[in-house]
Amino acid sequence: MNETQSILKAEDLSKRYEDGVLAVDHLNLNIYPGEVYCLLGANGAGKTTTINLFLNFIPPTTGTCYIKGIDVNRDPLEAKKHVAFVSENVMLYGNFTARQNLDFFAKLGGKANLAKEDYYQVMRRVSLQEKAFDQRVKNFSKGMRQKLGISIAIIKDAPAILLDEPTSGLDPKAATEFLEIMAELKTEGKAILMSTHDIFRAKEIGDRVGIMKEGRLVMERTRQELQVEDLVKIYIDYMKSEPLI
Amino acid sequence: MTGTIVRKEILSNLLSYKFTAVIVLVVVLVATSFFVMARDYKERLADYQLIRPEPGAPIAVLPPNPLSIFARGLEEAMTRSFEVGAVGIDVRAGQSSGNVIFSFFPTPDFVHIIKVVLSLVALLLGFDAVSREKEAGTLKLALSNAVSRSSLLLGKWTGNFLSLAVPFLLVTGLGLSVMAFDPALRMSPGALGRLGLILAAALIYIALFLSLGLLVSSLVRRSATSLVVLLLLWSVIVFVLPNMGSLLARQIVDVPSVRSLSEKRQQIWTREVLLSYGDRSGWGARIQAMNEEFDRMEEDYRLKFNRLVRTSRSINRISPAASFVDAATEIAGTGVSEETRLKSEVIRYKNQALPSLARDRTAREAPAFSYRARPLGEVLSDGGLFDLAWLSVFTILLFAAGTVAFIRTDPR
Ligand SMILES: Nc1ncnc2c1ncn2[C@@H]1O[C@H](COP(=O)(O)OP(=O)(O)OP(=O)(O)O)[C@@H](O)[C@H]1O
Ligand SMILES: [Mg+2]
Numbered sequence: 001m002n003e004t005q006s007i008l009k010a011e012d013l014s015k016r017y018e019d020g021v022l023a024v025d026h027l028n029l030n031i032y033p034g035e036v037y038c039l040l041g042a043n044g045a046g047k048t049t050t051i052n053l054f055l056n057f058i059p060p061t062t063g064t065c066y067i068k069g070i071d072v073n074r075d076p077l078e079a080k081k082h083v084a085f086v087s088e089n090v091m092l093y094g095n096f097t098a099r100q101n102l103d104f105f106a107k108l109g110g111k112a113n114l115a116k117e118d119y120y121q122v123m124r125r126v127s128l129q130e131k132a133f134d135q136r137v138k139n140f141s142k143g144m145r146q147k148l149g150i151s152i153a154i155i156k157d158a159p160a161i162l163l164d165e166p167t168s169g170l171d172p173k174a175a176t177e178f179l180e181i182m183a184e185l186k187t188e189g190k191a192i193l194m195s196t197h198d199i200f201r202a203k204e205i206g207d208r209v210g211i212m213k214e215g216r217l218v219m220e221r222t223r224q225e226l227q228v229e230d231l232v233k234i235y236i237d238y239m240k241s242e243p244l245i
Numbered sequence: 246m247t248g249t250i251v252r253k254e255i256l257s258n259l260l261s262y263k264f265t266a267v268i269v270l271v272v273v274l275v276a277t278s279f280f281v282m283a284r285d286y287k288e289r290l291a292d293y294q295l296i297r298p299e300p301g302a303p304i305a306v307l308p309p310n311p312l313s314i315f316a317r318g319l320e321e322a323m324t325r326s327f328e329v330g331a332v333g334i335d336v337r338a339g340q341s342s343g344n345v346i347f348s349f350f351p352t353p354d355f356v357h358i359i360k361v362v363l364s365l366v367a368l369l370l371g372f373d374a375v376s377r378e379k380e381a382g383t384l385k386l387a388l389s390n391a392v393s394r395s396s397l398l399l400g401k402w403t404g405n406f407l408s409l410a411v412p413f414l415l416v417t418g419l420g421l422s423v424m425a426f427d428p429a430l431r432m433s434p435g436a437l438g439r440l441g442l443i444l445a446a447a448l449i450y451i452a453l454f455l456s457l458g459l460l461v462s463s464l465v466r467r468s469a470t471s472l473v474v475l476l477l478l479w480s481v482i483v484f485v486l487p488n489m490g491s492l493l494a495r496q497i498v499d500v501p502s503v504r505s506l507s508e509k510r511q512q513i514w515t516r517e518v519l520l521s522y523g524d525r526s527g528w529g530a531r532i533q534a535m536n537e538e539f540d541r542m543e544e545d546y547r548l549k550f551n552r553l554v555r556t557s558r559s560i561n562r563i564s565p566a567a568s569f570v571d572a573a574t575e576i577a578g579t580g581v582s583e584e585t586r587l588k589s590e591v592i593r594y595k596n597q598a599l600p601s602l603a604r605d606r607t608a609r610e611a612p613a614f615s616y617r618a619r620p621l622g623e624v625l626s627d628g629g630l631f632d633l634a635w636l637s638v639f640t641i642l643l644f645a646a647g648t649v650a651f652i653r654t655d656p657r
Binding site: 052055057058077078080081083084085087089090091092093094095096100104105107108109110149152156162 | 246249250253256257260261380381382383385386387388389390391392393655656657
């Protein structure tokens with residue numbers, strides 16, 4: 001396996017739902033170790049669908065997703081060993097404390113022998129307040145749950161991370177801290193695919209930024225290109241160019 | 246991996262108020278049922294000591310069955326006293342329970358609680374097992390790991406099954422141990438074995454409803470929908486279907502009413518008395534002839550009645566609740582077949598006792614009536630095993646359907 005092999009790969013990926021909506025339209029994507037890819041796009045552009053296809057929640061209509069070279073559709077269990085996931089707005093188990101939630105998902109993620117201190121450490125890393133560690137998640141705010149969701153992804157320690165609107169609901173301080181965590185994970189060599197509506201943070205954190213529209217990847221820019229181009233303007237332009245029928 | 250999920254389900258139940266409330270309800274109901282029914286049994290036992298026939302009296306009456314504490318079934322009918330007279334059998338109320346409340350509410354025996362309450366509790370545990378996790382997004386999160394959907398569902402099933410079965414068995418065991426302190430309630434090893442089998446049937450029955458809950462929970466998106474659908478199914482299975490069988494069977498099999506039968510008997514008796522007025526010479530022969538006529542009438546009635554019972558039992562079996570009650574009461578010896586068998590034994594006894602009665606109406610030299618319930622093997626081969634197998638197959642089918650539904654479900 002050479003250095004440049006992509007960890008997350010979508011090949012000619014399409015998804016047409018039963019009701020006829022073409023949510024993802026022949027998408028090709030490669031995300032490499034140590035790279036953060038930000039997926040922008042209006043509501044309904046197909047970002048969540050793309051992530052769901054990577055996780056084998058729904059079967060693709062055409063094409064294939066690979067995680068670490070493993071065909072997700074053919075060997076989903078093996079593929080999912082190598083990916084961590086942060087979903088948008090997960091409620092988690094309300095009856096469980098933060099640590100109990102973390103413990104359960106860590107075990108599902110194949111991390112069986114973690115000590116109490118390991119859990120505390122990762123919760124500190126996402127700067128969840130100390131007193132919440134052993135409190136029931138039921139009373140957590142959205143941002144607190146989001147942080148816990150991120151710590152669940154971190155503790156799995158997988159080479160690929162998929163995040164669906166991870167910063168929604170985070171306060172500015174927490175969002176900044178989140179970007180720092182992403183930067184750390186990047187230096188650890190993770191391949192990160194993140195859908196977001198936050199253009200500014202996408203520009204800040206993304207090594208590459210893609211814009212999706214009606215299931216198609218209509219634009220892709222690297223960090224270097226964005227130094228000279230204005231991402232906001234590009235985004236607005238692409239959103240404006242509605243085909244007139 | 247499945248073990249992790251089993252533990253999580255149990256922990257999650259233990260931490261929920263819903264679960265605690267429901268388990269407390271089960272414990273209280275089972276304990277109350279044991280207490281009430283055991284007291285009732287002891288009263289009936291004392292009653293039996295009073296009405297127990299003297300040696301030589303042509304009376305057939307059974308002592309109360311200790312297993313009727315758990316599965317009341319037709320115990321009331323089976324412990325009536327059958328008095329053999331010149332014109333057939335006089336049936337009297339036997340050891341009636343002093344519990345007036347029983348005539349207002351269905352007898353709160355163990356089998357009834359399992360049939361109605363435990364099935365509902367199993368559904369309450371299962372109805373949102375999958376849908377709640379869809380709503381909370383935890384299903385997506387769990388399935389983003391290397392865990393197969395079938396092992397996830399199996400873990401959920403096992404965790405919830407244990408959450409209900411363990412407290413249920415504990416309170417039952419505790420109740421039995423308390424009862425063992427009372428010499429009047431002490432049960433033979435054979436009876437305990439039968440009780441064990443009833444418990445096994447109860448566990449299958451709970452498993453069935455849990456599987457049904459998981460199936461519906463996997464099919465729908467929202468827990469509220471699941472609850473409504475399941476409550477509807479539950480009331481059909483537990484209340485509607487078991488009565489449909491008897492209603493339908495009545496349409497298929499035409500059985501004269503018991504009243505018309507006894508009226509007919511009275512008519513024959515009057516006719517014979519009038520005919521023989523002033524001529525008592527052939528009385529003994531007349532009694533013999535009359536008796537044969539009654540026997541024919543009753544035989545005809547019984548054949549039809551038994552056919553009615555068989556037909557309605559077969560139809561009722563569609564409902565797992567009816568199957569369960571059928572199996573449990575037959576195993577306990579208070580079931581429909583056992584009662585039918587007792588009745589024919591009583592008739593045989595009548596024919597045996599009659600000659601001595603014809604000779605001298607005041608003679609007290611009738612043979613004693615003895616009845617032994619069918620051995621367990623016979624109960625099982627005679628429909629009990631079929632009921633248990635049917636419950637098991639139904640459970641497996643529901644679980645399989647649940648697995649398919651869960652594998653196909655969209656985790657969002
Ligand atoms: N289960 C489904 N069945 C049918 N159509 C669906 C389903 N899920 C999504 N869609 C459709 O697919 C398209 C893409 O939806 P998707 O959720 O992927 O968008 P998104 O980019 O994540 O949007 P948002 O920014 O609002 O999260 C939309 O038109 C949506 O209506
Ligand atoms: Mg989305």
